[in-house]
Amino acid sequence: MRIRNSDILRIFRRLPPKVQLGVGAVAIVAIGALWFTGNLPDELEQGRSFTSAETHRQTGARAPQRETEAASAKPRPARTSDAPFDYYVLALSWSPTYCEDAGRKRGGQQCSGPRPYAFVLHGLWPQFRKGWPENCGKGRAWVPKQTISRMLDIMPSRGLIIHEYKKHGTCSGLDADGYFALSRDLYNKVRIPPVFIRPERALSMSPQDIEKAFLRANPRMNASMLAVACGRKSRLKEVRVCFSKDGKLASCGINETQRRLCSRNNLRIPPVRPGRRS
Numbered sequence: 001m002r003i004r005n006s007d008i009l010r011i012f013r014r015l016p017p018k019v020q021l022g023v024g025a026v027a028i029v030a031i032g033a034l035w036f037t038g039n040l041p042d043e044l045e046q047g048r049s050f051t052s053a054e055t056h057r058q059t060g061a062r063a064p065q066r067e068t069e070a071a072s073a074k075p076r077p078a079r080t081s082d083a084p085f086d087y088y089v090l091a092l093s094w095s096p097t098y099c100e101d102a103g104r105k106r107g108g109q110q111c112s113g114p115r116p117y118a119f120v121l122h123g124l125w126p127q128f129r130k131g132w133p134e135n136c137g138k139g140r141a142w143v144p145k146q147t148i149s150r151m152l153d154i155m156p157s158r159g160l161i162i163h164e165y166k167k168h169g170t171c172s173g174l175d176a177d178g179y180f181a182l183s184r185d186l187y188n189k190v191r192i193p194p195v196f197i198r199p200e201r202a203l204s205m206s207p208q209d210i211e212k213a214f215l216r217a218n219p220r221m222n223a224s225m226l227a228v229a230c231g232r233k234s235r236l237k238e239v240r241v242c243f244s245k246d247g248k249l250a251s252c253g254i255n256e257t258q259r260r261l262c263s264r265n266n267l268r269i270p271p272v273r274p275g276r277r278s
Helices: 005-014 017-037 052-059 095-100 102-106 108-112 145-151 158-167 176-189 207-217
Strands: 087-094 119-127 203-205 226-230 236-243 267-269
Touching: 087 095, 087 176, 095 108, 119 158, 119 176, 119 236, 145 158, 145 176, 158 176, 176 236, 203 207, 207 226, 207 236, 236 267
Parallel strands: none
Antiparallel strands: 087 119, 087 236, 203 267, 226 236
């Protein structure tokens, strides 16, 4: 016998209020345990209902097409957005700083996997000249599994990929595939200075020195197109590079004013951790 979700809901509503409360508490604990252990189904983690396919079957509507492509499938070409914002910020996060701080407790591929990371893609953020839009999807922010798989080499956190599309990608006017294809395209346009490829020892540099290193490595870039952000304990947090909506280097708005992002005279740049030998 098959029990449908509607039957379960009807039985639940007939329970006494105290019993409903207890059942709800148990469900919350169970979902929390699944999330903590990394076993939470994609449909729950991305805010999608398990009942959507069943609903389409009952109503006769066409169900959303499930992803059947291989993870190695090529993404669709990026396209220019017509959404209402002014420019993009490509945020390049210094992974060793993250792993010394919040990432140490979370572990995962970025901070404890076999591959060491230096600069990784934090996100691609639509910006106004002053301020920025966020969470524009109104709950519609599904990221296909193969899209997540394609991005893990430069965004080594499944949770980060989903979060970035929900918060920022939904404001780009692009679907998840288009948004992440554009993110990779712009990421590939920025040449990382040699000094940051894989430093084995901690570096000490000023924000201006970091900026100059990026300008030397990227001759088409000028000082108005990037900014350096620092984190706790005067450590390098990220470098932000600005692009126009059609993917060309562009001047940043006041959101990336250097003094707002980092006014320290000197920054510590933690070294890249050594990789594991296979």
